[in-house]
Amino acid sequence: MAVTEVIGVRDVGSSVADDLRAVRMIWKRELIRFTRNKVRMITSLAQPVIYLFILGTGLSQLIPGGSKIDYRTFIFPGVLGMTVLFTAIFSALSIVWDREFGFLREMLVAPVRRSALVLGKCLGGATVATFQGAVMLIFCGLVHVPYSATLLLTLVAEMALLAFTLTAFGTVIAARMAQVETFQVVMNFIVLPMFFLSGAVFPLDRLPRWLAVLTKVDPMTYAIDPMRRAVFDHVEIAPKLARTLNPGMTWAGHRLPAGLELAVVAFLGLAMLVAAVVQFSRPE
Amino acid sequence: MVQVADQHVGQAGGGGARVIDAVDLTKRFGDFEAVKSVNFSVEPGETYGFLGPNGAGKSTTISMLCTLVRPSAGQATVAGYDVVRQRTEVRRQIGLVFQDTTLDDYLTAGENLRFHAELYRVPKTDLDGRLWQVMDMVGLWERRNSIVKTFSGGMKRRLEIARGLLHSPRVLFLDEPTVGLDPQTRSHIWSYINELKRRESITMFLTTHYMDEAEHCDRIAIMDNGEIVVVDTPEALKRSVGRDRVSINTSDDQAAMELLADRFDLEPTVSEGAITFFVAHGEQFVPRLFADPDLTISSVHVARPTLDDVFMAYTGRTIRDAEASGTERMRANPWMRSGARR
Numbered sequence: 138m139a140v141t142e143v144i145g146v147r148d149v150g151s152s153v154a155d156d157l158r159a160v161r162m163i164w165k166r167e168l169i170r171f172t173r174n175k176v177r178m179i180t181s182l183a184q185p186v187i188y189l190f191i192l193g194t195g196l197s198q199l200i201p202g203g204s205k206i207d208y209r210t211f212i213f214p215g216v217l218g219m220t221v222l223f224t225a226i227f228s229a230l231s232i233v234w235d236r237e238f239g240f241l242r243e244m245l246v247a248p249v250r251r252s253a254l255v256l257g258k259c260l261g262g263a264t265v266a267t268f269q270g271a272v273m274l275i276f277c278g279l280v281h282v283p284y285s286a287t288l289l290l291t292l293v294a295e296m297a298l299l300a301f302t303l304t305a306f307g308t309v310i311a312a313r314m315a316q317v318e319t320f321q322v323v324m325n326f327i328v329l330p331m332f333f334l335s336g337a338v339f340p341l342d343r344l345p346r347w348l349a350v351l352t353k354v355d356p357m358t359y360a361i362d363p364m365r366r367a368v369f370d371h372v373e374i375a376p377k378l379a380r381t382l383n384p385g386m387t388w389a390g391h392r393l394p395a396g397l398e399l400a401v402v403a404f405l406g407l408a409m410l411v412a413a414v415v416q417f418s419r420p421e
Numbered sequence: 422m423v424q425v426a427d428q429h430v431g432q433a434g435g436g437g438a439r440v441i442d443a444v445d446l447t448k449r450f451g452d453f454e455a456v457k458s459v460n461f462s463v464e465p466g467e468t469y470g471f472l473g474p475n476g477a478g479k480s481t482t483i484s485m486l487c488t489l490v491r492p493s494a495g496q497a498t499v500a501g502y503d504v505v506r507q508r509t510e511v512r513r514q515i516g517l518v519f520q521d522t523t524l525d526d527y528l529t530a531g532e533n534l535r536f537h538a539e540l541y542r543v544p545k546t547d548l549d550g551r552l553w554q555v556m557d558m559v560g561l562w563e564r565r566n567s568i569v570k571t572f573s574g575g576m577k578r579r580l581e582i583a584r585g586l587l588h589s590p591r592v593l594f595l596d597e598p599t600v601g602l603d604p605q606t607r608s609h610i611w612s613y614i615n616e617l618k619r620r621e622s623i624t625m626f627l628t629t630h631y632m633d634e635a636e637h638c639d640r641i642a643i644m645d646n647g648e649i650v651v652v653d654t655p656e657a658l659k660r661s662v663g664r665d666r667v668s669i670n671t672s673d674d675q676a677a678m679e680l681l682a683d684r685f686d687l688e689p690t691v692s693e694g695a696i697t698f699f700v701a702h703g704e705q706f707v708p709r710l711f712a713d714p715d716l717t718i719s720s721v722h723v724a725r726p727t728l729d730d731v732f733m734a735y736t737g738r739t740i741r742d743a744e745a746s747g748t749e750r751m752r753a754n755p756w757m758r759s760g761a762r763r
Contacts, residue, residue: 155542162539170527173568239523246489247540248512 167261215337228262229307262304302406342384445495470638516585575606665703
């Protein structure tokens with residue numbers, strides 16, 4: 138056979154369209170890997186379910202009798218946040234697996250911008266995490282939250298924003314992680330504290346000062362609060378109890394509006410994205 | 422030290438005749454000089470091999486050419502593009518097959534290749550045809566929908582070769598393409614590589630520490646301790662060692678040995694039941710033997726010097742000794758280490 142028609146690589150400059158092609162590819166890979174791993178799909182939902190129904194039911198006893206609110210309703214937004222947190226961080230940390238098993242190099246040597254790779258990774262992880270969070274919404278009815286279209290859409294949008302920020306955050310961590318073994322350390326020293334400090338399981342007012350400060354620097358706090366507000370807007374609850382259970386995030390004594398809180402999350406997400414791009418673009 | 426490598430500086434902009442041109446290329450890691458000012462050039466369509474023990478600097482050199490490691494000094498062009506200043510252009514022109522697999526185990530063979538096509542911007546209209554072409558060549562077309570995890574080591578390497586070719590690179594870099602594979606699989610891989618040479622007008626640059634693999638190259642650069650010791654064709658290298666080994670069996674060995682000593686001025690010995698001696702050009706010498714009426718030869722065997730002999734002649738040790746001596750082994754992929762800090 139003669140030299141077969143060799144497809145020339147078109148020598149065009151790196152265009153936005155080409156970079157988008159790379160972004161889409163990384164994003165799609167993330168989804169394929171997620172859907173192939175059925176075990177992961179199920180097990181990553183197990184933990185939130187356990188928190189919601191075992192911890193939630195148990196601690197419900199502490200809520201003064203006579204009130205209509207269920208502790209499970211209270212932690213429901215927190216559990217949604219937890220689902221997003223665990224899935225997003227896990228997706229981001231899979232970069233460490235990719236490094237160990239080589240595929241990361243296939244991506245890094247490709248003639249595409251690093252920013253496209255990082256963006257694809259963050260969007261992929263965010264999509265997967267949002268999907269998992271959305272699946273948790275099927276439990277609304279069991280915790281006295283109505284299946285209101287407005288509420289569900291609001292929650293999904295807020296979870297998507299949180300998911301993106303957390304994946305970007307995880308990507309920054311993964312960029313500095315050399316070994317898969319470090320994974321447990323990240324879970325214990327970063328992910329779990331982030332979850333507990335976010336107001337997911339207890340109201341954030343009347344905390345000792347040191348703890349209050351920590352809750353304010355936790356990015357998750359700024360997503361859990363708007364989600365809980367959305368939920369409380371749709372359930373019957375006495376205004377006084379609502380204030381007790383959901384005091385919200387305050388800066389210098391002023392309660393932040395939900396829009397500002399979400400803007401904080403978005404801003405942190407973009408900052409993390411930039412940080413991740415910088416980390417991965419650094420020459421050897 | 423013999424330096425056969427050319428000193429020409431590559432023409433910028435892709436128009437140069439040479440596909441790879443390295444001038445005083447150097448890489449230092451701290452105090453350790455992994456690659457010491459090497460000069461070499463590779464012609465279009467050539468299969469060029471770096472032969473040397475582990476730790477000789479082969480992988481570091483290949484990493485510099487592939488833009489994965491920044492040279493400490495000197496310069497290099499690949500397909501006419503500078504490996505430091507025009508990284509993206511270089512990357513578009515090259516295909517890479519590394520020692521360690523870089524496939525995604527959870528994807529199918531086809532998905533791995535399609536993703537590669539996205540990263541390398543293979544025009545969508547050409548993709549299906551090209552996909553068939555490269556997968557068929559390595560005999561994996563039937564397995565395109567199998568998850569890569571189910572593949573053997575040899576199949577993975579073949580798939581990586583197919584992937585490296587998918588975007589029609591001008592140069593295919595193969596870093597120890599058969600390391601860790603069993604002999605039968607190795608020879609399979611080589612039959613695919615040779616087929617590839619035949620079918621695509623591609624330049625190949627490979628590193629190996631297997632002597633028999635170096636034989637497949639058009640030219641070999643022997644590398645030791647970060648330096649290129651000599652560059653030439655395998656044949657010329659072996660010729661440069663000098664003499665061939667000739668073994669013969671005769672009807673009367675005693676008489677034959679005396680005759681060889683008297684008439685041909687040789688110093689024959691008996692080795693493994695055959696009369697053995699060394700001459701400069703074995704195949705030209707044998708007809709002269711047969712022309713002698715007093716010799717009755719029943720069998721003859723001419724053996725060329727091996728590349729082992731060549732390595733020994735130029736470095737004063739065998740490649741196995743060199744590896745055993747524990748030269749600082751630069752792990753194949755320096756970016757991996759830096760990756761940890763990225």
